[in-house]
Amino acid sequence: MLYFFITGWGIFWVLSFFLFAAKAQANTPFVPNIEEMNFSTFAPIESDGSIVLSNQIIQQLGFNPNRSWQKGQTLDNIIQLGDISEGFGVDTFTLNDIKSLVNLDFDQLSLKDFGIVQFQTIGSLFKAIPNLQDQKIKTIPPLRDLIKVSQCGGKSQGCNLLNYSLKEITKDSQLASLPLNQLSLEQYKFSDIPGLSDTDLKEFKQWQQVFLSEIPGLNQVPFSKFPNSLSINGLGLGFAQIDIAFSQAEYQALKSISGSYQEGFNKSCTGGCSHIELGGNPLMLGQQWVSGNSQKVKGGYGILGLLFAGLEPTGRHPFGKVFKVVIGDIDETTGTVQIDLYFRVCKKGFINLGCSPYGIGPIPFITFKEKDWLFF
Structure with missing residues (x-):
């Protein structure tokens, strides 16, 4: 009797599994298409909210993640790079990586479109792109204009600092701390800073607090194409x-x-x-x-x-x-x-x-x- 009971119980579960599989096939369970899902495909957020941290914690973080959002805002204007760095590995992306995955024309963009630049100084740019160290300031248009305006009264003539290399300029802490956001960034292209498009996002100062919408094309990258691609766990009987x-x-x-x-x-x-x-x-x-x-x-x-x-x-x-x-x-x-x-x-x-x-x-x-x- 025990044999027949165990055999019958086993047959019941086998038949139940095939019945479940047949039903699932007939009803076609919905699984999101990871190949197409990206941050631009989501509907706007449905409620207001905020993130508020103390100044002490902000100092420990090294960047300021505080923000607020309102109902109706899109996700790429709420999520910052630091929020998804662990899950997606977005910090190892470069602009050229993103360009290779989406339809992006750098010629139609300016430095203002790359939100990371607003947080950079001459010194932080040197740290992010060390290959610039031997280039003369006058060969890098944004830095040339920044030095010219802040140190030489807006004139190139007689401005000896323009002949200095980036490495030499950054030895002066005052010059190294000059912020690029003093410039009208829309007048410059990505190519005006050699190596900018080949540099990992994580190398730039305060990259974590930049919104996804401020990185050209990032909101269009499929979740399956990020360095840490989105996975579907538990397929089969899931x-x-x-x-x-x-x-x-x-x-x-x-x-x-x-x-x-x-x-x-x-x-x-x-x-x-x-x-x-x-x-x-x-x-x-x-x-x-x-x-x-x-x-x-x-x-x-x-x-x-x-x-x-x-x-x-x-x-x-x-x-x-x-x-x-x-x-x-x-x-x-x-x-x-x-x-x-x-x-x-x-x-x-x-x-x-x-x-x-x-x-x-x-x-x-x-x-x-x-x-x-x-x-x-």
Whole structure:
């Protein structure tokens, strides 16, 4: 009897798997096309928000990530390079790398379009592009004009500093600290600073606090083409059907598959828990994904973990750590489920200040209905 019971139980699960696979094929589960997804494809943010750090923490960071945003702003005007450096490795990109991936014509752009330049001084530019050290100042148009205006009354004649090399100029701390943003940067091209387009973004001063929209073409780079490309984790049985959508009136969700890295991804909810109940996949039958509108969980770590009161909406990470996938609004009457994304701020390296909770959002992502298949 035990033999027949075990055999029958095994056959049941095998048949259930093939039934699940047939249903999934018939319903075609939705998986975002990573080859086409980029920062310009997202809808505007749906709520106001801000990041506010103390001056002490800003000094430790070495840059200022403070910012505020309003409902309706696009993601590339909210996210800074430092926010995605860990997840995407964007710091190792050069302008020429980006140009090779998107339709970008440098001849139509000026130094004003490269937001990093506004933070540079003569000294920081020398550190970022050391190959410039032997070039004379007069051969580098922006530096030539900066020295001419600040040191020589706007005249070239009799301005001996223009014959100095960049290395010689930077030996004078006052000259080295002259900022390029004193110039009208729109009058210069990328090629006016030799080596600019071949230099990693991370080599420039305060690169972390530059917005994605200030790096030409970066918002059009597919997530699959970043140095650390976006991956899809858990393919295979990583699908389930949205069986039932419950509103906030549902008191509890005790079979949760949502949560955070800090609290795990089975964080139960009580006291008003909007959620979806899953089906279709026999391994996920009856499991619940709680809405981030109903439940906040611990998130982040290190000093930056104090941001957003140390909390983030409950959710999952089917695409890795770059962003968090969160269920937002659920309409029980229509069976409609809104999926949102949330981003975070990180600072690692020589000084590791950790990462904030996923608190930059919500960014509308996908809308599902009951009986649709969800990639989780």
